[in-house]
Amino acid sequence: xxxxxxxxxTEQMYYILLCLSKECCGMDIMERIPAMTGGRVxxxxxxxxxxxEQFAEAGMIRETKAEGRRRSYVLTDKGKETLSGEYRRxxxxxxxxxxxxxxxxxx
Amino acid sequence: MKDRKWDFIPFSYYDRTGMERHLExxxxxxxxxxxxxxxxxxxxxxxPGKIHFTVTHYLRASQFDPEPTEEQREFHDFCxxxxxxxxxxxxxxxxxxxEEDDPVPIDTEPALELERIGKMMKRILPFQFILLVIGFxxxxxxxxxxTHRPIDLLSSAYNLATGAIWLMLFLWCAADLFRYFxxxxxxxxxxxxxxxxxxxxxQKLLMAMLAVTVLSFAYLLLADRKPGFRLVMLLMxxxxxxxxxxxxxxKNFLKRRKASRTLNRGITxxxxxxxxxxxxxxxxxxxxxxxxxxxxxxxxxxLDPPLSVEVLTGVEDSRYITRCQADSTFFITQRNxxxxxxxxxxxxxxxxxxxxxxxxDVHMSFLYGWCEEELLHDRDDWRGDDPDTPYYQxxxxxxxxxxAERAYQLWxxxxxxxxxxxxxxPGRLVELEPDFELTQEQMALAAEKxxx
Numbered sequence: 001x002x003x004x005x006x007x008x009x010t011e012q013m014y015y016i017l018l019c020l021s022k023e024c025c026g027m028d029i030m031e032r033i034p035a036m037t038g039g040r041v042x043x044x045x046x047x048x049x050x051x052x053e054q055f056a057e058a059g060m061i062r063e064t065k066a067e068g069r070r071r072s073y074v075l076t077d078k079g080k081e082t083l084s085g086e087y088r089r090x091x092x093x094x095x096x097x098x099x100x101x102x103x104x105x106x107x
Numbered sequence: 108m109k110d111r112k113w114d115f116i117p118f119s120y121y122d123r124t125g126m127e128r129h130l131e132x133x134x135x136x137x138x139x140x141x142x143x144x145x146x147x148x149x150x151x152x153x154x155p156g157k158i159h160f161t162v163t164h165y166l167r168a169s170q171f172d173p174e175p176t177e178e179q180r181e182f183h184d185f186c187x188x189x190x191x192x193x194x195x196x197x198x199x200x201x202x203x204x205x206e207e208d209d210p211v212p213i214d215t216e217p218a219l220e221l222e223r224i225g226k227m228m229k230r231i232l233p234f235q236f237i238l239l240v241i242g243f244x245x246x247x248x249x250x251x252x253x254t255h256r257p258i259d260l261l262s263s264a265y266n267l268a269t270g271a272i273w274l275m276l277f278l279w280c281a282a283d284l285f286r287y288f289x290x291x292x293x294x295x296x297x298x299x300x301x302x303x304x305x306x307x308x309x310q311k312l313l314m315a316m317l318a319v320t321v322l323s324f325a326y327l328l329l330a331d332r333k334p335g336f337r338l339v340m341l342l343m344x345x346x347x348x349x350x351x352x353x354x355x356x357x358k359n360f361l362k363r364r365k366a367s368r369t370l371n372r373g374i375t376x377x378x379x380x381x382x383x384x385x386x387x388x389x390x391x392x393x394x395x396x397x398x399x400x401x402x403x404x405x406x407x408x409x410l411d412p413p414l415s416v417e418v419l420t421g422v423e424d425s426r427y428i429t430r431c432q433a434d435s436t437f438f439i440t441q442r443n444x445x446x447x448x449x450x451x452x453x454x455x456x457x458x459x460x461x462x463x464x465x466x467x468d469v470h471m472s473f474l475y476g477w478c479e480e481e482l483l484h485d486r487d488d489w490r491g492d493d494p495d496t497p498y499y500q501x502x503x504x505x506x507x508x509x510x511a512e513r514a515y516q517l518w519x520x521x522x523x524x525x526x527x528x529x530x531x532x533p534g535r536l537v538e539l540e541p542d543f544e545l546t547q548e549q550m551a552l553a554a555e556k557x558x559x
Contacts, residue, residue, distance in 0.1 A: 010218075027188045029183065030185070030188055030189060035297055042215065043215055044189070044211055044212045044215035045182075045185040045186045045191060045213050045319070046161075046186065046213035047215045047219055049185045051216070051219070052221050069180055069184055071182040105415070
């Protein structure tokens with residue numbers, strides 16, 4: 001069954017929103033995410049473009065300025081809420097993992 | 108050495124994997140896509156090498172846009188940032204290439220790709236379903252006719268050619284829709300796991316359909332014996348080609364003149380509708396003219412029919428005329444002969460003999476039984492007082508006088524034999540309908556003239 005849109009975030013959605021905690025333009029995100037994750041996460045240009053549009057439509061980010069075709073965005077309160085919800089979910093997962101395997105194995 | 112090249116490979120709309128593979132193969136051969144039009148894909152020569160391609164769809168684009176919108180250019184900028192250069196675009200379809208060894212794909216989120224292809228296909232699927240239904244009805248009725256009324260169907264080059272086209276259309280639509288929904292089902296499951304599923308269209312079937320269409324038209328033009336009909340067909344094809352070129356020309360002209368999408372769409376559609384209507388009127392007028400002038404009828408007057416009233420009765424009468432209508436394919440040849448004296452040449456109360464017969468030569472033995480059944484049951488729809496029994500029924504008779512394998516005589520209302528016979532020789536069926544009773548001698552004479 002498909003999950004409701006943005007109720008949980010994929011890794012790419014999560015990092016895009018994380019980058020937008022500070023105002024930045026779409027194209028910068030493409031460079032920031034690999035830098036932030038040590039190259040572990042890579043977001044395709046089409047995916048980024050579509051997600052920015054969908055986040056904006058969902059009110060999770062808002063456009064702050066447009067310089068030619070370079071548009072900048074920043075996270076809205078709704079976006080922050082979604083992101084922190086996702087963070088709590090990831091933390092809960094990490095907590096559950098530690099509960100099962102203990103701290104030892106984590107090291 | 109040529110530095111430009113063209114090809115026309117019909118891909119299913121959603122088959123991005125097939126298109127990308129084809130473009131990668133072309134690049135490995137030294138050809139890079141540079142333009143897409145309704146007539147095919149155009150390439151320019153490059154150094155052969157490994158180039159990655161991505162075929163994607165920008166859903167807000169339109170084939171009527173004079174140039175890419177600012178949003179679309181922004182999308183192109185995004186792609187360029189990660190090394191993907193736009194090489195060609197046609198309407199919503201955008202083709203990018205990347206020369207890096209291991210580029211980040213344009214799409215990295217399978218659910219988004221699935222959603223986008225789903226939206227794109229939503230516009231196409233209704234048309235494909237309509238074609239499927241048309242193909243099913245036409246192809247189905249063609250198949251029904253093949254077993255129930257094979258003579259008219261398989262003796263006519265037109266019926267044979269159009270039937271093959273309808274059947275292929277149905278097969279392609281059914282296979283393509285099946286492939287799409289199968290892919291979608293698998294892609295939905297895979298998207299939940301963050302995985303992509305390669306598309307697989309029906310390219311070979313589509314190629315086969317195009318080949319069958321072209322071959323059918325070629326066969327129709329070559330095999331049809333009615334020169335007027337051939338002319339009408341050629342004019343019709345030329346009309347369709349002209350319609351296609353004019354509509355495309357208008358659209359491209361307006362794009363060059365930077366007309367807005369709405370204006371371009373409105374004018375192009377108007378031109379399309381008006382020209383299509385004019386073409387239909389032209390075809391109808393051409394057919395009407397051909398039929399009324401007698402140039403596209405296969406009916407003609409002949410002087411030496413295989414069998415005549417004169418031969419059967421021994422009475423010579425110069426007023427007799429014989430009309431023959433013949434149709435032939437490599438399956439069946441059907442010839443109908445009708446000999447009569449025109450009404451205006453008959454004297455009041457004069458009783459004259461008429462002769463009507465149809466010779467069916469079956470060139471492929473597996474069709475013989477179907478043809479015999481058709482002739483035996485051709486009149487089954489006629490009902491008399493008893494609604495459960497056909498009014499006209501063939502009854503098997505002794506075939507010896509005819510020197511045939513089987514012979515039948517038509518009975519009327521179950522109680523009165525008529526002068527209509529169906530005679531079955533190897534490879535040939537003859538339905539003989541004189542309007543007078545035949546004697547044993549006349550039967551032998553007719554058999555001598557009509558047997559293969």
